[in-house]
Amino acid sequence: MPTVPAAGQFGPDQFTVQSLKGQTVDAKFLRDTTGQNYIIDPLSQRPYVVPLNYNPAATAAYFANKANEALATAVPDANPIVEVIYPELKDAFKIGVGRPSATLVRQD
Secondary structure: OOOEEEOOOOOOOOOEEEOOOEEEEEEEEOOOOOEEEEEEOOOOEEEOOOEOOOOOOHHHHHHHHHHHHHHOOOOOOOOHHHHHHHHHHHOOOOOOOOOOOHHHHEEO
């Protein structure tokens, strides 16, 4: 994913946005693991916008646990990724986890 040094060039690091459903949400720009760089959406050329409490490590751990559960309980000839993980990813995307900048609108 493209990154740029985080130097405030896109505005304050914490701000309020409105979801597509009209809810006000505290938000921030997504940074890489060093915290020094914004992760840039290649379509908008701006940092991804995520809820203020968004934690990428927690998200990764959640889906890793779901994958492990699906694989551990899989029956022969089943595809646990398609049957368990894809629906989880679809649900996450629908609530905004998959592409946060597409579901939150910055209120400037």
